[in-house]
Amino acid sequence: MKMRRFHSSLSLLAVILMMMAGTACVETLNPDGNSKRFKLPIRIYLPMSDIPATKAPGDGNEAYPDSIRAHLDELTLHDLQVWMYTHQTAVAGATPGDAQGAVAYLCKTGIEDVTGDIEVEMPLPGYVLDYTGDQLRFDFYVLGNGRSAGFDLSDESLRNLTRGALRERLLSGVDTSGFGSRMVDTVPSTGLPMTCFFNNENKGFDLSFLKMGFTGNQLNSMRALDNHLYDESSEAVQDLNLTNAQKAYVEAHCVGSDGRWKGDTLCPQVTLVRSISRLRFVFAKTTGMTGTGITSIELADDNDQGVIPFSTFLFPRELMPESGIALPGDNYEKLAWGKSDEPLVSDADILSDDNPLRLRSSSNTVDPVAGKAPDAMNAQEYENFLTNWVGDHTSTQLLLYLRESDKPVQGVIHYQLGDKTGSAPFCMDSDPATNFHRNHAWTIYAYFSSSQLFLEISPDPWIGASGSGQHLKK
Numbered sequence: 001m002k003m004r005r006f007h008s009s010l011s012l013l014a015v016i017l018m019m020m021a022g023t024a025c026v027e028t029l030n031p032d033g034n035s036k037r038f039k040l041p042i043r044i045y046l047p048m049s050d051i052p053a054t055k056a057p058g059d060g061n062e063a064y065p066d067s068i069r070a071h072l073d074e075l076t077l078h079d080l081q082v083w084m085y086t087h088q089t090a091v092a093g094a095t096p097g098d099a100q101g102a103v104a105y106l107c108k109t110g111i112e113d114v115t116g117d118i119e120v121e122m123p124l125p126g127y128v129l130d131y132t133g134d135q136l137r138f139d140f141y142v143l144g145n146g147r148s149a150g151f152d153l154s155d156e157s158l159r160n161l162t163r164g165a166l167r168e169r170l171l172s173g174v175d176t177s178g179f180g181s182r183m184v185d186t187v188p189s190t191g192l193p194m195t196c197f198f199n200n201e202n203k204g205f206d207l208s209f210l211k212m213g214f215t216g217n218q219l220n221s222m223r224a225l226d227n228h229l230y231d232e233s234s235e236a237v238q239d240l241n242l243t244n245a246q247k248a249y250v251e252a253h254c255v256g257s258d259g260r261w262k263g264d265t266l267c268p269q270v271t272l273v274r275s276i277s278r279l280r281f282v283f284a285k286t287t288g289m290t291g292t293g294i295t296s297i298e299l300a301d302d303n304d305q306g307v308i309p310f311s312t313f314l315f316p317r318e319l320m321p322e323s324g325i326a327l328p329g330d331n332y333e334k335l336a337w338g339k340s341d342e343p344l345v346s347d348a349d350i351l352s353d354d355n356p357l358r359l360r361s362s363s364n365t366v367d368p369v370a371g372k373a374p375d376a377m378n379a380q381e382y383e384n385f386l387t388n389w390v391g392d393h394t395s396t397q398l399l400l401y402l403r404e405s406d407k408p409v410q411g412v413i414h415y416q417l418g419d420k421t422g423s424a425p426f427c428m429d430s431d432p433a434t435n436f437h438r439n440h441a442w443t444i445y446a447y448f449s450s451s452q453l454f455l456e457i458s459p460d461p462w463i464g465a466s467g468s469g470q471h472l473k474k
Contacts, residue, residue, distance in 0.1 A: 038128070038210060039121040040104075041219075042082065044142065045271040046115055047075045047194065047439070047462055073187035074274070074462075077114045077144050077194070079153060082106040082122055085163045087137035087199060098164025103128065103138060105159035129211060136207045140198040141166055141315060144272050145191035149314050169314045171275055171403060179276045180308045180402040183337045192401070194272035195315050205268050212249050218242070219266055222254065226263025230255045273439035274462060275314060279400040280441065281413075282386050283345055284356040285448035291418040292448050294345035296338030297398075299411040306332030307410060307436075312403040316438065332407070337398075343416070349395040356447035359389060361458045379460035383443060405436040413446060415453045424453045 084104040088097040106122045128136075141163075147153060150172035171193065172178055198205070209219075218240055225236060232247070242250065256262050263269075285292050299307050310331045338344030358365035361382050363374045370377070370385045377385060390397055402409075409428040414421070426444060428436050436442075443458040 038124045038126065040124050040207070041119055041223075041267045042122055042140070042142075043117060043119050043267055043269040044077075044080065044144075045117045045269065046077050046144070047272060047274055072115070074192055074278075075115050076191055077111055077118065077272075078191045079111055079144070079146060080106070080108040080118075080120065081143045081146050081151070081153070081158070082120070083141045083161065083163075083166055084122065084124075085139050085141070086131075086135065087139050087205075088163075098167065099162055101160055101162050107153055107158065109153055124207075124210075128207060131207075138205050138207060140196075140205070140268055140270065142196045142198065142270050142272060143314070144194035145188075146193065147190040148188045149193040149275065167313070167315060171312045171314045178403075180333060180335065182335075183398075184401045185399045187401070193275040193314065195275050196270045196272050197315055198268055198270045206253070206265070209249065209253070209266055212246050213243075214246065218246075222250070222261065223263040223266055225261040228261050229259055230261055275312075275438050276401050276403055277436060277438055277440040277442065278462070279398075279402060280383075280443045281398040281400075282359075282390065282443065282445050283350045283396050283447070284353050284359055284445070285350050286356055287352040287354050289352070289417075289448055290347060291416070292347045292350050293343040293416045294338070294350075294446075295343055295414045295416055295421070296336060297344065297411060297413050298337075299333075299335040299409060301407065301410050304334070306334040307407050308333045308335060308403055308405050316404075332405070335402075337400075338414070345395065345398070349393075350448070351390065351393055351396045353389075353447075356449055359386065359447065360445060360456045361443075362456065379441075379458065382458060383441065383460055386443065386445070402436070404438045407436070409436040413444075413453065413455070415448075417448065417451060417453070420451075422453060424455050426455050426457055428457065428459070 082105070083102045085100060085102055086097065104122060104124050106120060108120055111118070143149065143151070149169075151158065214222075221236075221240055228236075230251075231237060232251075254262055254265050281297070283294060301307055310333055353359060355365065357363055358367060359374065361374045361377075366373050367385065369388065370381075374382050374385060386397075410425070411427075412423050412425045414423050416422075424446065428442055439462045441460045441462050443460060445456045445458070447454055
């Protein structure tokens with residue numbers, strides 16, 4: 001152990017000397033002066049959704065319609081955890097590397113309800129510079145709102161979790177007693193759990209730039225040039241004051257085949273996705289119809305068996321969905337909401353429209369408010385269109401937050417119409433996913449017309465920040 005510390009000290013001394021030789025009187029990569037640690041910037045992109053412009057967030061007016069409030073809460077970050085492990089090839093099964101502990105760990109609490117994106121600095125132990133070659137490639141597991149996933153953030157043992165233990169961690173719920181076990185129609189106060197596994201498209205993230213003596217100012221300036229054309233004679237490059245070794249490194253690692261800067265080679269950029277999906281039921285009826293009601297909703301397959309797994313991995317299998325989700329066991333829940341003696345949605349709670357067909361995503365009818373037909377809208381625009389139509393009358397819709405499933409999620413809506421009862425089956429097997437994977441927002445539009453309940457299903461991927469980050473496959 002003493003020899004290792006001695007070796008680490010020599011390595012760090014060498015790096016410090018390189019930094020001093022490269023530039024003077026400039027902030028170094030280690031601004032806090034701790035010679036045994038470095039700070040790696042990580043850019044975190046949160047899930048994003050367009051919010052209908054009904055109220056401006058932060059204006060002091062908390063009188064948001066519930067549907068708008070849900071949108072805000074669904075994409076808010078309250079806490080963040082990041083585990084860094086030595087790189088291994090992404091596979092669905094366990095590997096020998098699963099027994100290794102984390103090289104570094106970050107736990108950030110007290111985040112003031114961030115939306116959009118955030119940059120954090122992850123402390124790295126000095127001995128990471130002792131790694132050589134491929135060993136300077138690392139993988140990152142990023143978890144947002146971990147308290148809603150059952151983590152006690154005050155538990156110091158979390159920093160010592162092995163990769164295998166983290167991979168096998170199951171999604172659970174604190175405020176909700178588990179997503180999917182009942183009608184979870186509100187976002188937990190601790191937020192929706194969000195995750196991302198990052199290994200730079202199976203290439204690993206290379207930290208070799210830490211050995212090049214770049215200063216913090218140089219790194220920030222290079223990252224600001226992301227996607228700009230690289231021109232070694234330009235003023236921007238000249239102002240970097242790169243040594244010959246640094247210049248060679250930049251041209252070999254930080255410039256793409258298209259001749260543009262690649263900022264993500266100097267800073268991991270990850271996009272979080274929600275660990276669950278959302279079902280949104282919107283109900284309507286033709287103006288003048290009375291005696292309508294939704295008595296219950298069930299999620300079950302053709303054999304009346306469950307479709308939502310009792311257990312779901314918090315982090316997706318790295319090759320999901322191509323390799324399957326590989327859920328721990330085949331126990332599935334059958335979920336049901338509503339009672340026969342008390343309507344789930346009453347007649348008074350179902351909004352009327354002169355032409356409920358115009359509210360379908362496949363409609364050709366131009367809406368006078370939206371200014372275009374729903375089938376000409378993208379997924380988010382259509383959701384906003386329905387949200388504006390519902391307005392404050394949120395009881396005409398139901399929001400359900402559910403765990404992912406490796407089965408097509410089937411269900412049936414039981415309804416009443418006058419003195420008749422009926423049922424309308426549905427199956428979540430539409431493009432873009434045949435299975436009910438995380439980070440999807442399914443809209444089931446159900447409308448009464450001609451003495452019957454009709455359904456239309458729209459799978460809308462929850463929108464992620466565009467243009468940056470490592471997106472999980474859906």
